[in-house]
Amino acid sequence: xxxxxxxxxxxxxxxxxxxxxxxxxxxxxxxxxxxxxxxxxxxxxxxxxxxxxxxxxxxxxxxxxxxxxxxxxxxxxxxxxxxxxxxxxxxxxxxxxxxxxxxxxxxxxxxxxx
Amino acid sequence: xxxxxxxxxxxxxxxxxxxxxxxxxxxxxxxxxxxxxxxxxxxxxxxxxxxxxxxxxxxxxxxxxxxxxxxxxxxxxxxxxxxxxxxxxxxxxxxxxxxxxxxxxxxxxxxx
Numbered sequence: 001x002x003x004x005x006x007x008x009x010x011x012x013x014x015x016x017x018x019x020x021x022x023x024x025x026x027x028x029x030x031x032x033x034x035x036x037x038x039x040x041x042x043x044x045x046x047x048x049x050x051x052x053x054x055x056x057x058x059x060x061x062x063x064x065x066x067x068x069x070x071x072x073x074x075x076x077x078x079x080x081x082x083x084x085x086x087x088x089x090x091x092x093x094x095x096x097x098x099x100x101x102x103x104x105x106x107x108x109x110x111x112x113x114x
Numbered sequence: 115x116x117x118x119x120x121x122x123x124x125x126x127x128x129x130x131x132x133x134x135x136x137x138x139x140x141x142x143x144x145x146x147x148x149x150x151x152x153x154x155x156x157x158x159x160x161x162x163x164x165x166x167x168x169x170x171x172x173x174x175x176x177x178x179x180x181x182x183x184x185x186x187x188x189x190x191x192x193x194x195x196x197x198x199x200x201x202x203x204x205x206x207x208x209x210x211x212x213x214x215x216x217x218x219x220x221x222x223x224x225x226x
Contacts, residue, residue: 004156042202042216072205102147105156
């Protein structure tokens with residue numbers, strides 16, 4: 001099992017460019033999440049999908065959109081990148097949204113916006 | 115403000131010593147989880163302790179939870195160089211829907 005996979009691993013964008021971060025999991029998990037990690041701030045939730053067909057905003061959703069393509073895949077889109085979106089992005093999944101189950105994380109995407 | 119805050123921010127010890135990291139939080143929780151992150155990698159789940167539990171063990175890991183003080187500690191016994199990583203606590207509260215908050219982490223360096 002590959003677990004949670006993310007592409008790309010690294011990306012450099014110019015301000016105003018758009019891109020989509022891809023995430024897939026092969027653990028048959030119902031819930032998927034997108035976090036960003038900034039130095040000294042821990043992880044902050046951008047969007048989550050409790051189950052296939054649903055998405056909800058997290059703590060810092062502005063400037064992002066998501067798509068739960070199917071049970072396996074959950075993508076994060078930056079429509080018009082800004083330097084403030086320079087960060088490391090992690091996708092995660094869990095069996096249930098109620099968080100009694102731990103999350104499995106992908107390896108991360110390091111995004112720099114210049 | 116962050117729900118979970120780890121202390122210390124950084125810790126450097128010799129191989130074989132014990133490492134203790136603390137996590138404090140502000141509101142009542144359903145459970146508290148500890149994760150490890152090696153440099154440049156994703157987070158890996160270590161242990162989950164529920165609000166009605168006081169102590170859990172997993173190998174060389176011991177986690178305690180004191181809900182009256184709203185704090186938890188992670189003890190790594192007989193540390194190894196491979197334990198060098200950042201450790202995060204994540205608090206899960208269930209008021210107004212389940213919500214998970216990660217702290218900023220403790221960076222542990224174990225010297226061989």
